[in-house]
Amino acid sequence: MRTMGKIPSLGYAILGLIQQKPCSGYDVRKIFSGTAMKSYSDSPGAIYPALRRLEKQGMIRGRIQQGAGLRRRQVFSVTAKGSAELRRWISQPLTRGDVDGGLKEVMLRFAFSEPVSGADASIQLLSALRAQLEEYVPGLRLQLEAGKAVMPRSGRLALESGIRSFECLQEWTKYALAIYAGKE
Amino acid sequence: MRTMGKIPSLGYAILGLIQQKPCSGYDVRKIFSGTAMKSYSDSPGAIYPALRRLEKQGMIRGRIQQGAGLRRRQVFSVTAKGSAELRRWISQPLTRGDVDGGLKEVMLRFAFSEPVSGADASIQLLSALRAQLEEYVPGLRLQLEAGKAVMPRSGRLALESGIRSFECLQEWTKYALAIYAGKE
DNA sequence: CGCCCCATGTAAGACGTTACATGATTGA
DNA sequence: TCAATCATGTAACGTCTTACATGGGGCG
Numbered sequence: 001m002r003t004m005g006k007i008p009s010l011g012y013a014i015l016g017l018i019q020q021k022p023c024s025g026y027d028v029r030k031i032f033s034g035t036a037m038k039s040y041s042d043s044p045g046a047i048y049p050a051l052r053r054l055e056k057q058g059m060i061r062g063r064i065q066q067g068a069g070l071r072r073r074q075v076f077s078v079t080a081k082g083s084a085e086l087r088r089w090i091s092q093p094l095t096r097g098d099v100d101g102g103l104k105e106v107m108l109r110f111a112f113s114e115p116v117s118g119a120d121a122s123i124q125l126l127s128a129l130r131a132q133l134e135e136y137v138p139g140l141r142l143q144l145e146a147g148k149a150v151m152p153r154s155g156r157l158a159l160e161s162g163i164r165s166f167e168c169l170q171e172w173t174k175y176a177l178a179i180y181a182g183k184e
Numbered sequence: 185m186r187t188m189g190k191i192p193s194l195g196y197a198i199l200g201l202i203q204q205k206p207c208s209g210y211d212v213r214k215i216f217s218g219t220a221m222k223s224y225s226d227s228p229g230a231i232y233p234a235l236r237r238l239e240k241q242g243m244i245r246g247r248i249q250q251g252a253g254l255r256r257r258q259v260f261s262v263t264a265k266g267s268a269e270l271r272r273w274i275s276q277p278l279t280r281g282d283v284d285g286g287l288k289e290v291m292l293r294f295a296f297s298e299p300v301s302g303a304d305a306s307i308q309l310l311s312a313l314r315a316q317l318e319e320y321v322p323g324l325r326l327q328l329e330a331g332k333a334v335m336p337r338s339g340r341l342a343l344e345s346g347i348r349s350f351e352c353l354q355e356w357t358k359y360a361l362a363i364y365a366g367k368e
Numbered sequence: 369c370g371c372c373c374c375a376t377g378t379a380a381g382a383c384g385t386t387a388c389a390t391g392a393t394t395g396a
Numbered sequence: 397t398c399a400a401t402c403a404t405g406t407a408a409c410g411t412c413t414t415a416c417a418t419g420g421g422g423c424g
Binding site: 020035036038039100101102104107108110111112113114115119122140143152153154155157158159160161162164165168169171172176179 | 204219220222223284285286288291292294295296297298299303306324327336337338339341342343344345346348349352353355356360363
């Protein structure tokens, strides 16, 4: 079968962080709990096993640091294999499933895209996302039309909020593409 | 400890659907796969165990339907206890964690709020959400300012997209509140 | 001395994914 | 009769949550 080694979202989040700058498990936890990446779990029961999995898969390598006066910490860096996997994950074609599974993972891919794969990859992702959204939103509008009669008011409004936020994201893709087109 | 019986997101999604209209497991699956609720798993390995859990907790009750010519199906309805639990879940105070865990669950609560708990509950949720967002967004802006120097461009843009979508949602809360204020 | 932060881990249990399995009914 | 759809389930596996556990270092 050899599909061994599927990496979950949390794994890519960690991998991407470590790629930007080598981190200990504790560092990763602090980032997840203190920044906009709060949606990823900062619990030790999630982070440390995830790190060990990534290490076992050869994506990262940990080295123990015994600085004077400091407690023992293990700092991880991304290996060549991990770097390649990050690039693959980022450049992977954008599917319908990526959109209706919520866009959290797509945004994570985009966030890491430029330092990992270069501006071309970022642009690629942005235009693919823009195209997906363009064919996704009309379907939601149809559902809203169809639901006018049967859905409760709060349900319709919730659906509208979804549509609005997709449209908002569409505008953002244009804005971001303009930035990439402008000055390189 | 007796915390027994915590219900996951998927459970509430199912409970809310069944409240609107009694459903079989198959019905639930079709709704999850065919509508804007695609983000919830429609796999039998998720749905049927979840239904049995809810039934064991006394939230729903299943009755086998043997309509002429049709295959056996088990249709579930919400019990009084399930209804009460839905109301509790919806009216529960909105925490910081609800916001930074992504707003999917909050929107689900809102979607069901009016038929389950009445327009007052919907308004309550909307204003709480508006308030939360108002104190949440400035923090993200600060992070963006702070990250100007260190974050890669795509990372900054990703953060901006998050900020924008929160702002978009803020406007939506105003829009929705206006509707509820307008004609009751 | 006691408390909090650094830093790492483990164990039990719940949940979801994937894949497999069954069987009746409807329509081509 | 063959395929698709209706309809329900189970088993193995992986991951996350929650809670507990450990210990050094700095500070008041």
